[in-house]
Amino acid sequence: MTSDKAQRTVIFVSDRTGITAELLGKTLLTQFPGIEFRKRTYPFVDTVEKARATLTRIDETAREEGQKPIVFSTLIDKDVRASLTSENAFVIDLFADFIRLLEAELGLESSHALGLSHGIGDELAYQKRMESLNYALSHDDGVHTANYDRAEVILVGVSRTGKTPTCLYLAMQYGIYGANYPLTPDDFTAQALPKPLLTHRDKLYGLTISAERLAKIRHERKPDSRYASLENCQSEIRHAEALLRQAHVPLLDTTSMSVEEIAISILYGTGLVKHLKS
């Protein structure tokens, strides 16, 4: 993408995946919409040699572009970190200052141990993430309802309200066992919660969405279908909301929410957040 905007190269450097550096760095950059940032990441920079090689490329970029790249770094090891200083870059060390502040407040030296985030880390917690992901996959879309005893939450709503991606996200990130169950016109005729859900009322969490947004999402999947028509979406949502309200199921409007936001809302809305090993 080229534009008339001022441009600036941004480089993320991490001793592990770079996910934390990118997350915080990009959030900070969104505060400067007037500039077009060209972003590049160097992950797994965990030796002095790799830091020096990275620095060489940063210096080249500075020379080619005639301006300092902005470098966000999350490097724990002191020697690696020291190897990444350059007069040709504007380096923002996302760890150093905070580590110093915490050392002072806690009255302790930091351990300088590497790689504790985004690695396997706690083996049991990691295993739970993988197992709950398998659970979410095999209890998607109303299948295997016999195993709902194991579920920590069961998402309910009409097709395309975000149930599946939210279950996968809750599992992948938090190790939550989530199932999901679609409400269909049959349930609306019966005017009652589907049978497999009745014995698990306390785990149910309803997702709803505006009819306009739902129609848009469904059109992308099945263009010009009755399924995707605004009229049908309005009807399905009206029925689903009535059914869920009548059954006292909490209801979350996902219209303008991302999967991350839906997941966090559910974590707090259900109280499941209290059971997370953090």
Place this chain on the structure above:
Amino acid sequence: MTSDKAQRTVIFVSDRTGITAELLGKTLLTQFPGIEFRKRTYPFVDTVEKARATLTRIDETAREEGQKPIVFSTLIDKDVRASLTSENAFVIDLFADFIRLLEAELGLESSHALGLSHGIGDELAYQKRMESLNYALSHDDGVHTANYDRAEVILVGVSRTGKTPTCLYLAMQYGIYGANYPLTPDDFTAQALPKPLLTHRDKLYGLTISAERLAKIRHERKPDSRYASLENCQSEIRHAEALLRQAHVPLLDTTSMSVEEIAISILYGTGLVKHLKS
């Protein structure tokens, strides 16, 4: 969990999901293994009122525990941020200093616009994440191989090397269209890549793992089965590695890697990272 360790309460406060604050904050805290941190998060603190309510709870915690909680905050709005200062807490503002540094370097004021990370943000990019997630779900475990033209990467390996979670993660986080195909004893007898893969060699990426780790993972799923036996795992891996090497498929050892690390390694190993809209 209680222990003899010193304890300290840590509170994450965010105007959005809190994901960024938790990520960076927890990474920093892992540098102080001598302390047991009790963590709590207040997400969606996006008004002065909510900030004040949060502050009341922080003050209560300080009073109850007789020591200052450590507060990590990622609040963009100046007024909200100003409402969260307390003499009873050690507040680390993960944005403020960096925003100031960037303002100085870029010669611009920051926009103070809220909620640009972890929200839907760029609608098209978000849509691609959801569509690629659907793709990963429907092209898991060797099904629908006819649609491999759409795949950006096809993960290949024996059962339980991490193919499925990695495909889901690549889709969810990066909008990458990934399929995955399991290698089975039939393929080893034939001593050739499975037919559906032959026309997509340039997209193949092999995952392998140590036999010990594989046996452990498989035992959790099917205890004491032939499938999970160390001998069988050794044999499958030996054959799979030979097959993939012979076909010149890149091979990643996932033995000690998390899904995040596997995904990032693939992003960089394949060069797909260059096509990401960041």
